[in-house]
Amino acid sequence: SQLSKDIYKLLIEIGTIADSQGVKIYLIGGIVRDFILNRANEDIDLVIEGDGIAFANLLSERLGGQVKSHEKFGTATWKTTENVKIDIVTCRTEYYDAPAALPNVRASNIREDLRRRDFTINAMALQINKSHFGTLLDFFQGQDDIEQKNIRILHTLSFIEDPTRIIRAVRFALRFHYQLTEQTFTLAIDAVAMLKQVSAKRLLREFELLVKEGSIIEAIKMLDEIGVWTTLLGHSPTEEEIIKVNAILNEIQDPFFLFLTFAYHQKDWKRKVKFFALTARQNQIIQQLEILDEHQKEQLTTIGSIHQQFYNYTEETIFIYTVLTKNEMLHTYLAKRKNVKALLSGRDLIDRGIKPGPVFSNILHQLTCLQLDDQIKTKGEAITWLETNFK
Numbered sequence: 302s303q304l305s306k307d308i309y310k311l312l313i314e315i316g317t318i319a320d321s322q323g324v325k326i327y328l329i330g331g332i333v334r335d336f337i338l339n340r341a342n343e344d345i346d347l348v349i350e351g352d353g354i355a356f357a358n359l360l361s362e363r364l365g366g367q368v369k370s371h372e373k374f375g376t377a378t379w380k381t382t383e384n385v386k387i388d389i390v391t392c393r394t395e396y397y398d399a400p401a402a403l404p405n406v407r408a409s410n411i412r413e414d415l416r417r418r419d420f421t422i423n424a425m426a427l428q429i430n431k432s433h434f435g436t437l438l439d440f441f442q443g444q445d446d447i448e449q450k451n452i453r454i455l456h457t458l459s460f461i462e463d464p465t466r467i468i469r470a471v472r473f474a475l476r477f478h479y480q481l482t483e484q485t486f487t488l489a490i491d492a493v494a495m496l497k498q499v500s501a502k503r504l505l506r507e508f509e510l511l512v513k514e515g516s517i518i519e520a521i522k523m524l525d526e527i528g529v530w531t532t533l534l535g536h537s538p539t540e541e542e543i544i545k546v547n548a549i550l551n552e553i554q555d556p557f558f559l560f561l562t563f564a565y566h567q568k569d570w571k572r573k574v575k576f577f578a579l580t581a582r583q584n585q586i587i588q589q590l591e592i593l594d595e596h597q598k599e600q601l602t603t604i605g606s607i608h609q610q611f612y613n614y615t616e617e618t619i620f621i622y623t624v625l626t627k628n629e630m631l632h633t634y635l636a637k638r639k640n641v642k643a644l645l646s647g648r649d650l651i652d653r654g655i656k657p658g659p660v661f662s663n664i665l666h667q668l669t670c671l672q673l674d675d676q677i678k679t680k681g682e683a684i685t686w687l688e689t690n691f692k
């Protein structure tokens with residue numbers, strides 16, 4: 302009843318095709334958990350005790366649609382003619398050459414496949430072969446943990462093998478209002494140092510999902526109890542930093558700002574934050590914040606003079622700086638800059654005999670500075686100013 306009729310019918314068809322090949326096939330992961338929780342989810346992940354890629358190709362032969370496969374991981378995505386995306390993987394065991402590294406994989410059976418997963422609530426499978434349609438496999442007491450509202454890892458090395466699961470644990474705990482079991486919490490603390498081995502890209506992907514989930518203040522505090530911030534940035538965030546980051550993330554949902562905000566008042570903030578700056582835009586923000594810091598010392602006195610310096614800085618950078626430093630002047634500047642309207646156009650300048658060229662933007666820029674300082678308020682005043690100064 303939680304699936305649309307079309308998807309339900311499709312699953313039955315897939316199960317029947319798997320029967321014709323003599324392979325077992327299961328729905329897996331979040332969708333099974335969400336069936337039990339009665340939550341909407343149509344993110345269809347299938348695992349098959351057989352060749353996932355070959356099976357995806359067979360589905361597209363029989364039912365149409367397209368297949369994209371990743372030979373290295375034995376996974377395929379089949380896009381049906383109705384544009385439904387279905388991920389199909391070969392049951393696999395993962396083994397790690399080194400902690401926190403990406404895993405090696407080998408084909409295995411459903412039990413082994415479930416065993417490699419993160420938490421008991423995510424390690425259940427629902428068979429869809431016709432004769433067993435809807436049979437739930439729950440080897441690790443996932444249902445019990447749902448009932449008791451537990452986030453529990455499946456084996457003691459889980460966080461060591463994949464430290465990003467520490468962040469996932471917090472995400473699921475907050476989403477469902479569950480708690481980490483005592484052992485899971487302790488093992489998270491024991492493994493937290495391993496987060497240092499994880500690339501910025503993987504960390505940010507995980508933090509991005511966390512930020513999207515909402516409840517960011519609680520998430521920050523939970524991560525702090527585990528020691529995530531001390532590990533990644535060398536200290537716990539203060540209450541004030543948490544308020545600041547919340548204000549920033551409410552406007553811009555980018556996890557990079559977690560690291561920027563928590564590091565910013567530290568001595569070597571730039572070095573720490575650079576590790577997390579993956580885009581040109583993020584690097585530019587770091588650079589511009591540094592320059593803003595320099596100018597802060599010079600005490601810019603008028604809104605117009607601030608505009609002289611920072612007219613080409615994005616609103617985003619100025620907003621972030623304003624939140625980080627609580628700089629009143631820049632706060633006012635930003636509000637005024639957003640609302641300032643051009644009083645003169647290029648046409649007005651041409652009509653007064655000024656030849657088009659770089660001088661145009663110079664004049665209009667000066668005018669904006671004067672408007673921001675409330676020295677010019679109307680078009681009439683602007684024209685008088687123009688005629689007096691640029692004959």
Ligand code: CTP
Binds near residue numbers: 344423465
């Ligand atoms: N998984 C895992 N370890 C990870 C990431 C994923 O074991 N670090 C497994 C879990 O079994 C999870 C499944 O892969 O259920 C699919 O991952 P993902 O789509 O990230 O998780 P969902 O549980 O579907 O989460 P969501 O509800 O947020 O989509």
